[in-house]
Amino acid sequence: MQPQGYAWWYIDALSDDRVHGLTIIAFIGSVFSPYYWASGRRDPLDHVALNVALYGPRGRWAMTERGRDSLLRDRDTLRIGPSAMRWDGDALVVDFAEIGAPIPRKLRGTARITPENFNEQAFPLDPASRHVWQPVAPRARVEVDLAEPGLKWSGTGYIDSNHGREALEEGFADWQWSRAHRRDDTLVFYEGLRRDGSEFALALRFDRHGQPEPVTAPPPFELPRTGWRVGRRTRADAGTAASIVRTWEDSPFYARSTVAGQLFGEAVLSVHESLALDSFRHPLVKAMLPFRMPRWR
16 A cells, blocks of 8 residues: 555444444554654554444444554455454454543454445545545444443444545545435435535445445435534435434544435435544644544554
8 A cells, every 4th residue: 555545444333223333444544543644644554443433322432543563464354453354254243352542441342244235336536536435335234242341232234445545634625424224225425525626426326236326316404513513414305304313423523423314205314424624634633633542553
């Protein structure tokens, strides 16, 4: 991987009772790392991390950056320090043993993600393909078994991947992303503002087999800003409204939420994220990040 580059693999899951949520993101060239930024982003392999976030009752959050000696990878396995994700037959298994920050609480367990479909098509987010996104498994079943905190649940999930060859904040000012499972398909909306002032917008429907089809997005709908004043916008059928069910993550530059609404005539619960990269660029925000993202060699 070249200097300035990055790659991440993203998993989200919602429990069937809608009480719990989980995201797991494996980073090489950790895009939000203050250490990678301070290094001039010379060596992405020296800035790796597994972010595990458990939402709901007994929620915990961990993201420890590590150096290249903590990274092992082959065709089926990606290991970062004490945690790893690996393909086991038809399932992606993530075993994690992380410690949260700034409150040092253990977060240990296993998530088994079994895709119900796959997509092989990748989508450039800019004309030069400096940033590329691929929804790997638009729909999956997830089994979560945690030792710390002791918790077990099942639910629905999603897997995607991003990679690029320049810093996110060099390519974009902001973006809005959401995925919604409907009865027979999955809808994904990915849109935002590039740094050059141009806009990008993807609206895709993935059928039961994971095949993507462009769709005409419903009208935009403004959601309430977060506590940090990060703007949130989604899509909803004309004449209907969308609402925040719960804000899972509220940071100075990033928000993750669950959103209720109607899309193409069907009521849905979406996983939604907003990213404000102008806020991420602020020196004060950069100074705050090590308290949430410690680095271990």
